[in-house]
Amino acid sequence: MSGLERRNPGELEFHQAVREFAETVMPFVQENRKYKDAQILERMTEPDRIVIFRVAWEDENGNIRANRAWRVKFNNSIGPYKGGMRFDPDLTLSILKFLGFEQVFKNSLTGLPMGGAKGGANFNPKGKSDREVMRFCQSLMTELHRHIGEDTDVPAGDIGVGGREISYLFGQYKRLENRFVGSLTGKGLTFGGSLMRxxxxxxxxxxxxxxxxxxxxxxxxxxxxxxxxxxxxxxxxxxxxxxxxxxxxxxxxxxxxxxxxxxxxxxxxxxxxxxxxxxxxxxxxxxxxxxxxxxxxxxxxxxxxxxxxxxxxxxxxxxxxxxxxxxxxxxxxxxxxxxxxxxxxxxxxxxxxxxxxxxxxxxNAGGVAVSGLEQSQNALRLSWTHEDVDTKLKSIMSDIHRKCVKHGQANGYVNYVRGANIAGFIKVADAMLAYGVV
Incomplete structure (x- = not known):
């Protein structure tokens, strides 16, 4: 933790997320030499890459405005990067790194082939007109489209990014790429979204x-x-x-x-x-x-x-x-x-x-689980019923619970924090080991 805090000064949310994870996983790592020798935990706490860029747009009064946007691609060892985009005037890189780090293991727990990422901008959609939000989203996607794709990185919504924002983002992506693919999730039902999302x-x-x-x-x-x-x-x-x-x-x-x-x-x-x-x-x-x-x-x-x-x-x-x-x-x-x-x-x-x-x-892994199911429906060019998706969601949450019990039960009590952390860690760590030193 001292090394991580030194490398990431002032990022308190990120420090908190890693500490919560490390304090339960570290004993397991110490007991399994393959993870310790490969410095897996240390490697996991460094994002694969971070993209930072300016988003310039015009408000209703003709004023030019500029915001900052990020995409933190944390780990794609078990699948394409997957995680939401957040629009919040108080958003910081520390918050996005904590969210991206957590996303890696949340996605691992679902059992679906998804890596972890998170992104967003310090833009406040509250009080903005639809046209202002549209112009902002289109400007953001003009840069972001270079860094995402159905087999690379699949963003979704988060705080401040709902159906309206995803629609504008996907419309601009489709226009720039000239492809209709599952590059974002949380889309409207008329253009590839999933029931139950x-x-x-x-x-x-x-x-x-x-x-x-x-x-x-x-x-x-x-x-x-x-x-x-x-x-x-x-x-x-x-x-x-x-x-x-x-x-x-x-x-x-x-x-x-x-x-x-x-x-x-x-x-x-x-x-x-x-x-x-x-x-x-x-x-x-x-x-x-x-x-x-x-x-x-x-x-x-x-x-x-x-x-x-x-x-x-x-x-x-x-x-x-x-x-x-x-x-x-x-x-x-x-x-x-x-x-x-x-x-x-x-x-x-x-x-x-x-x-x-x-x-x-x-x-709270249910949201990204159904996002993963949306990706599957997009790839197969079909739509599942509400009942189908709900049944799959129940099964995924039950399976996550089973994994937590397996790794967290001791002396008649299930420590779900320890169980979730270790279960999420093992799948990602084993994939990283299989790739060698990357």
Whole structure:
């Protein structure tokens, strides 16, 4: 870690992601000389390459604007690079390196042939017109198209990059390359997208949580659940948890959270979907619309008593004190729907108290899994039904759970962090060894 921190100064998110990984994998590496002698772990923490470029575009007033964009291609040992593009004014290289590093092992766990990458730009799509977003996306793709392709690197959406942005990006890629191929995922259903992609991360997170509970002789049915966030991941986590008989009582955004003791049922979720997707409103409006709900400005929902928690908003949204509060309130399971939403000390607290803790690289792998299925459908020139994709997603999440149990079970408790890290590591490491020194 001292060497990594010296080579990557100030990249705190990246340091955190590597430390969380290394502290569970290092003992395994020490026990397996082939990995230690080949310096596999050290090699894994260096991206294969990083592309940085300027994106110039024109706003509605005729002003020329410029942003910075990145594509961090971390590791393609088991398949073409795969990972989302994020548009966020606060985006940094450190965040993208942490996301790309995590993506390597998340993709490995799915069992699909996908390497790990991440990218994005310090562009804020909020408040921009459709034409401004279109011009930005087209300018970005004018450079990015040189570095991606169905057998090279396949980007997808992420925070700030939804269906609108992917459509503009793919349209420009198609125009520049004069090819109609699966070079991006998360596309619209009319031009190569997959059913279930929008729901996949949230549904997959709930499937993984249900697997954890089932393995411990329990179920989601009847459980009170706290969910953070109100984007696609949070909404579809709440939807699937409700379908499985749980009661979801919170959702949040950057302004605060709403608590509805009666539960956020299908009708209320429909209101939130419209609020976020059409009206571009704030979660506080939920409390104005539904009697009995309360909005807590500037707070996160971790002090609400629950048996299951789903952090689905953003990285490091759940700290040590939050973890202690959840544990004190009797939380049974925590499944991460966002990328690294729990600070390292909080994750340690959950594991030390034997809470069933599903880390992001396992619990939120459903999104990239269905992206991989979209790639397969594009390559085969066919479309699978909603039921087909859902069945495959359930199978993938169950298989990820099985791998975590295999490598994480000891003394009657499954350390899912250790299990996910080691299982993800082995596949990538063995491929790297097979290639020799590259």
């Amino acid at each position: 929008t729901e996949a991360t949230g549904y997959g997170c709930v499937y993984f949580c249900e697997n954890m509970l089932n393995h411990a002789g329990d179920t989601l049915k009847g459980k009170t659940c706290v969910v953070s966030g109100s984007g696609n991941v949070a909404i579809y986590t709440a939807e699937k948890a409700t379908e499985l008989g749980a009661k979801v009582v919170t959702l949040s955004d950057s302004s605060g959270f709403v608590h509805d003791p009666d539960g956020i049922d299908a009708e209320k979720l429909a209101f939130i979907k419209n609020l976020k997707e059409v009206a571009r409103g704030r979660i506080s409006e939920y409390a104005d619309h539904f009697r009995g709900a309360t909005f807590y400005a500037g707070h996160r929902p971790w002090n609400v008593s629950c048996e299951v928690a789903f952090p689905c908003a953003t990285q490091n949204e759940l700290n040590l004190e939050d973890a202690k509060t959840l544990i004190g309130n009797g939380v049974r399971a925590v499944a991460e729907g966002a990328n690294m939403p729990t600070e390292l000390a909080g994750a340690h607290a959950f594991v030390n108290c034997k809470v069933l803790f599903g880390p992001a690289k396992a619990a």
